[in-house]
Amino acid sequence: MISCSEAVRQLWEYLDGLVGDRELESIEAHLARCRRCCGELEFARELRGTLERASEVDVPDAVLRRLTQTLEDLEP
Amino acid sequence: MISGSGCNNRASPIRLKDVTQVGVLYTEAEQAERFRLLAREQLPRLYGIARKLVGSDAEDAVQDCLLKAFRNLGQLNDESAAPAWLASILVNCCRDRGRTKGRRPEEVNFEDVEEFSLYRKIAYEDPFPYSDSLHLDFLEEFTAEDVRSVLMRLSELYRVPLVLVYMEGFLVREVAEILEAPTGTILARLHRGRKLFEKHMWSYATDHGLLKEAAR
Known part of the structure; x- marks a missing residue:
């Protein structure tokens, strides 16, 4: 046992499901x-x-307004 | 879907892949309007990501992102990919801002960090002696703003993957693409980042009197 x-x-x-099958088995056996x-x-x-x-x-x-204005001011 | 000329070839209209079959072309003005629509929808999300990555520089980082994205609109081949594309540009703008400010990765003794367990630390220090849910009580002392402040204590190297995976729901491989790093590197940064986060949760709680307040 680990x-x-x-x-x-x-x-x-x-928890993230990022362990391999072998590790999964040994962790669950430990738990x-x-x-x-x-x-x-x-x-x-x-x-x-x-x-x-x-x-x-x-x-x-106010931030949302300024950012929206930035978008409006973009010119091709 | 958008394809065709990038910002270096502005004279040509942009062809949309999904309507190319019927021969529809977008003028530059129409293309700009479509970009505004796409980006406007994403503003709250972009600002939220930036706030967690660069704190009070968030607005400037989003401005940088919008300008950079607009200049490079030709790189967007699929409008449905716009949220991820904009997030990717934003993350790199945030990292550029961090570098400009000369923030260096913190000096960390990883042997100490590797052995640290917040769970055990709380149990050992027992900050709330009359509690029968000690660990949950510890977490409940943190407001959302506190948690974001703890994240700001981490260097960008570890903060970025933690924020993108655990707060923004990106997959590890997507983070690897955004940061142009191997998946294994991102996994290692996540591992260390989580440990550092645990360690900083404890130091933040002691520095800000969260435990003292709770013991009263």
């Missing part, structure tokens, strides 16, 4: 037996969600 540090090193890749790494996995999932939720950015009206 060690906790090996499993933890690959948790984000595991089935290790409660702490399950906690790490759950936290990695939450942290990823935190990043996703921070992606929404409001555009100030």
Whole structure:
């Protein structure tokens, strides 16, 4: 079985579906037996969600107006 | 779909691939109007990406992007690819701005970073002793603006792939194309970027008193 540090090193890749079949099998075998790494996995999932939720950015009206004006001013 | 002359051959009208069969040609003025329509739709998204990549320089970066895209409109062969094409130009404008400002990749001891686990750090430091959901409570202290500020602590080398993959939903291979780097390089930057992000989440929380506030 892989060690906790090996499993933890690959948790984000595991969540992203970026690990190969062999790694997938060894991570899942590890997770089935290790409660702490399950906690790490759950936290990695939450942290990823935190990043996703921070992606929404409001555009100030004045900025949008200036950028739209830039487009209007473009000449062939 | 747009094909044909680029900005160096402005005298010729632009042919649209999807209407070429019926012989429709676009004049330069019509081409410019189509570009305005395409780009206008993308402005909120472009500004959002730029805000996460260059912070307060976002508006300037989007201006650079619009001018550069318009000059190189001939490179766009398929209008449906316009969102990705504009994003690609924007990312490179943001990187140019970072270089102009002389931002250098931070000095990082990757052995330390590799071993860092925010999950374990929170458990060990136990910033909210009465909490039964310690880790979630830690994350809840961060507003969206805080998270974006944490990202700004990372060097552009790691921030760009993290933002594009985890916030903008690009695939790793698409990021590799935008940054003109091998997929393996992007994967390595994502790996290190995630670790650095975790480390900076902790340092940001301590620097900004997020943990102290929560303990009250």
